Amino acid sequence: MVAQASAQADATSAPSGSSFEPFSQSYIDANFGLANIDGEFLFPGVSFLVGKRMFVSQRFFVDGQLGLAFPSIGTAKLGAGVRNPANGWSVAAGLRPWPTHWYLQVGREDRRCSDDVKPRVARRLKRRGKDPSDILCGEWIFSIEASAWLIDRLKVGKTPWRYHYGMYDSNAYGSSMTSAAMVTWSHRWYLH
Numbered sequence: 349m350v351a352q353a354s355a356q357a358d359a360t361s362a363p364s365g366s367s368f369e370p371f372s373q374s375y376i377d378a379n380f381g382l383a384n385i386d387g388e389f390l391f392p393g394v395s396f397l398v399g400k401r402m403f404v405s406q407r408f409f410v411d412g413q414l415g416l417a418f419p420s421i422g423t424a425k426l427g428a429g430v431r432n433p434a435n436g437w438s439v440a441a442g443l444r445p446w447p448t449h450w451y452l453q454v455g456r457e458d459r460r461c462s463d464d465v466k467p468r469v470a471r472r473l474k475r476r477g478k479d480p481s482d483i484l485c486g487e488w489i490f491s492i493e494a495s496a497w498l499i500d501r502l503k504v505g506k507t508p509w510r511y512h513y514g515m516y517d518s519n520a521y522g523s524s525m526t527s528a529a530m531v532t533w534s535h536r537w538y539l540h
Contacts (some may be wrong), residue, residue, distance in 0.1 A: 372402040374539045377413060377489075381532035383525075393530075394418050397425075407431055411440055420447050420525055427451065436487075444493065447525035453491035458535070491532045495524035 399413025417423040427442020436457030497520040
């Protein structure tokens with residue numbers, strides 16, 4: 349699911365008309381986040397990932413990314429979502445396999461690069477029936493995540509914030525790297 353980043357990916361939307369052609373967007377993503385460790389204190393983290401978002405319809409996409417992170421050394425995310433092409437907002441949900449968290453993220457396209465277009469790019473856009481306003485340079489993303497450990501604790505009627513004894517008896521505790529929940533902010537740069 350996670351595809352290699354390629355600077356040659358087609359980052360344009362499908363031509364308007366009756367037929368839709370699937371397309372993909374390769375990107376680089378820089379993240380900053382805070383994790384709630386052991387249900388007691390916040391710990392910062394960062395990650396740098398490469399990924400690909402593949403549109404299977406005008407609005408629906410699947411997304412995968414893989415990269416380096418601190419403190420987990422490596423991380424990945426696999427998910428699916430919807431994007432509103434009219435306003436640039438997207439919503440996605442999925443799984444971070446390591447450290448194991450379920451996530452919900454909201455994104456907003458950043459179109460600030462559409463004013464700085466080289467003549468060669470302008471000609472290519474015109475051939476495709478597009479103009480500089482169709483260029484997608486990046487996206488700001490906010491994510492909230494619940495760990496497998498937190499979900500495991502909630503299933504048995506306990507939370508890390510109320511029960512501090514015997515809370516380490518789950519395999520999910522280790523796979524979640526002792527994190528109960530995370531919030532992350534990121535910026536994604538699409539590669540053209």
